[in-house]
Amino acid sequence: MPDKVSPIKALPPASRTYGAIGPHSERPHWGMVIDQERCTGCWSCAVICKSENDVPLGAWWNRVLTEGEAVDQPKEEHGHLGMDWLPLTCQHCENAPCVKVCPVQATYHRDDGLVMMDYERCIGCRYCMIACPYGVRVFNWGQPERPTPHETGMVAARPLGTVEKCSMCVHRIDEGQVPSCVWSCPSQARIFGDLNDPASRVSRLAHEGRVLLEESGTKPSVFYLKPRRKREL
Amino acid sequence: MTAGTLPLAGRRSPRRSFSRLAVWVLALCALTVVGLAAFAYQVANGLTVTGMRNTMMWGQYILFFMFFVGLSAGGLIVASAGRLFGVAAFKPITRLAVLEATVAVMLAGIFILPDLGRPERVLNILLHANRTSPMVWDISIVITYTLLSMTYVWLYTRADLARGGSPLALGTGTSPREMARDERLKSGLAWVALPSAILLHSITAWIFGLQISRTFWHSAIMAPLFIASALVSGLALVILLALLLRRFRRIEFENDLIRYLGALLAVFLVVEGFLVGSELLTAAYPGAEEAGPILRLLTGNYALLFWTEIIVGLVVPFVILAVRRTRSRPGLVALAAVLAVAGIFVHRLNLMLSGLSYVRIGLPPGVSVGTAMPASSFASFHWYVPTVVEWLVVLGVLAFGALLFTIAVLVLPLREREPHAH
Ligand code: SF4
Numbered sequence A: 001m002p003d004k005v006s007p008i009k010a011l012p013p014a015s016r017t018y019g020a021i022g023p024h025s026e027r028p029h030w031g032m033v034i035d036q037e038r039c040t041g042c043w044s045c046a047v048i049c050k051s052e053n054d055v056p057l058g059a060w061w062n063r064v065l066t067e068g069e070a071v072d073q074p075k076e077e078h079g080h081l082g083m084d085w086l087p088l089t090c091q092h093c094e095n096a097p098c099v100k101v102c103p104v105q106a107t108y109h110r111d112d113g114l115v116m117m118d119y120e121r122c123i124g125c126r127y128c129m130i131a132c133p134y135g136v137r138v139f140n141w142g143q144p145e146r147p148t149p150h151e152t153g154m155v156a157a158r159p160l161g162t163v164e165k166c167s168m169c170v171h172r173i174d175e176g177q178v179p180s181c182v183w184s185c186p187s188q189a190r191i192f193g194d195l196n197d198p199a200s201r202v203s204r205l206a207h208e209g210r211v212l213l214e215e216s217g218t219k220p221s222v223f224y225l226k227p228r229r230k231r232e233l
Numbered sequence B: 001m002t003a004g005t006l007p008l009a010g011r012r013s014p015r016r017s018f019s020r021l022a023v024w025v026l027a028l029c030a031l032t033v034v035g036l037a038a039f040a041y042q043v044a045n046g047l048t049v050t051g052m053r054n055t056m057m058w059g060q061y062i063l064f065f066m067f068f069v070g071l072s073a074g075g076l077i078v079a080s081a082g083r084l085f086g087v088a089a090f091k092p093i094t095r096l097a098v099l100e101a102t103v104a105v106m107l108a109g110i111f112i113l114p115d116l117g118r119p120e121r122v123l124n125i126l127l128h129a130n131r132t133s134p135m136v137w138d139i140s141i142v143i144t145y146t147l148l149s150m151t152y153v154w155l156y157t158r159a160d161l162a163r164g165g166s167p168l169a170l171g172t173g174t175s176p177r178e179m180a181r182d183e184r185l186k187s188g189l190a191w192v193a194l195p196s197a198i199l200l201h202s203i204t205a206w207i208f209g210l211q212i213s214r215t216f217w218h219s220a221i222m223a224p225l226f227i228a229s230a231l232v233s234g235l236a237l238v239i240l241l242a243l244l245l246r247r248f249r250r251i252e253f254e255n256d257l258i259r260y261l262g263a264l265l266a267v268f269l270v271v272e273g274f275l276v277g278s279e280l281l282t283a284a285y286p287g288a289e290e291a292g293p294i295l296r297l298l299t300g301n302y303a304l305l306f307w308t309e310i311i312v313g314l315v316v317p318f319v320i321l322a323v324r325r326t327r328s329r330p331g332l333v334a335l336a337a338v339l340a341v342a343g344i345f346v347h348r349l350n351l352m353l354s355g356l357s358y359v360r361i362g363l364p365p366g367v368s369v370g371t372a373m374p375a376s377s378f379a380s381f382h383w384y385v386p387t388v389v390e391w392l393v394v395l396g397v398l399a400f401g402a403l404l405f406t407i408a409v410l411v412l413p414l415r416e417r418e419p420h421a422h
Helices: A013-018 A044-052 A097-101 A127-131 A180-184 A201-208 B014-045 B060-084 B088-115 B134-163 B176-209 B222-247 B255-284 B288-299 B303-322 B330-356 B388-411
Strands: A030-035 A063-066 A075-077 A080-082 A085-088 A107-109 A115-117 A190-194 A222-225
Touching: A030 A201, A044 A063, A044 A180, A097 A107, A097 A127, A180 A190, A190 A201, A201 A222, B014 B088, B014 B388, B060 B088, B060 B134, B060 B176, B060 B222, B060 B330, B060 B388, B088 B134, B088 B222, B088 B255, B088 B388, B134 B176, B176 B222, B222 B255, B222 B330, B255 B288, B255 B303, B255 B330, B288 B303, B288 B330, B303 B330
Parallel strands: A030 A222
Antiparallel strands: A030 A190, A063 A085, A075 A080, A107 A115
């Protein structure tokens, strides 16, 4: 992530306390559990992600899919109506297809398991987008457009002609804060923490969860808890 | 003097054919400049001026890249097969085939550039090469192959260049010892060139075929399929160029050769058809979700393209070439060759579109398109149409290739000189 004086330090203390990363091991592997039972499909995480990371118009790092035919349309299951969402962003795979194919190592692993981008090195070949089975990478097709000329994000803007994607808010993690999608979720459907620490809440829940496209062997660091209750209408 | 000095002398007077040549060369130069201008415009504005978006992230440039890789591999396979398996009949067109291969692989390399979002950083591929990236493997083999086929062209024309006193002979002569060395080198090179031609094509296939994200591509048949397509399109283009250059009296051969090549092309078409069919059956047989991309290919938005590939690109040329009567008429063989080249082009287009238009997690609203849109910035399907800029860039590269080829044809002796002419 290109450097910029971190505005995270300037956050009000209450926010910093609420967003602090809990206890973790010496050598953490950051991961996330998303509880589909709790997700209400409100898109808060997707929207705060856009402003936190100053994601250009037309591009999203994080989006909320509806499990069904159309956005926010209930589906019928065994005579009941149900409506579930699948918030989707970079899965920070351990066996990341994008890292394998990038010809210039512009996308790479950090020691803590995060899949990172070097925007100064990326040649914009989009091979990583081809390789990603989750479709979470976005390309700067033109000069990135933003609703205001002022940089509103907490990180530097990415240049034309490069691929960008969710960084798990690495600028916040490095300041001891959870990613902003975790912080902002009104129903606390996102649990962030250290997968290397067996006692952490995220590790315990990850065991109960599933990963997306497991058969592809990508070993994501993001886990999902299935919806557990049927809503009756 | 045989073919050494007359520029593209047809039956017309030298002066008239010279002015025609001048018009042709000038037109190619102009088109190249237009292509460069379009490329500059694209660099200034970004790839937003193309028809590609996040929903279809590769398009015409990569399509032409793989198409030209195919054309080149085919050309050299023809040339070295002639040598390795002693098919003497190939001899009059061997030089033409290696020249065609050289120009084609160079164009393939060039086509990567406009596809990059940051073409000025292209050297990063050498500076920070990632060993696990098929794209790095491919660029390495493209460079190797370019050098190899240039050597090939030189080796095949060197002696005649020396006889004509051309500086391009690089000071080599025609003593019996040097001639014997030529033969040794040619045989040696054929043993390197044939495997690297096969490798070039397989690696290009693996760029696509190793991706678990694209179920339609993720198949072991991709490399054999790419080799088959290369054989078809490469040979077909060699046939066309041979007929064309015979018209311009740059090379000479009997119609028998065309009949022979036509029969070979028919065999290649069968192999291609067999692999395409086997791939489709394997992918479609499980039914339901797995068959999604296939069904879309057979009946969906791109169905017309698919059936064009099969009928116009495979069946019709095969019938023309399989029947002895039609195969004996060079005009009809040329028609079959045009259809075969076009068919392979459409085949690759289909491969690209069906591979990319299928999102693995296809839940609504889909993936973000990538540029500001009036209504929704999400889509799960994208009807890709190349823009004028993309066409101009492609035309520019093609014109540049034709220019290179024309110059090479004028400068290099494509016809073997009879030893007694010396
Ligand atoms: S677009 Fe950039 S990050 Fe992605 S593979 Fe190409 S060079 Fe690597």
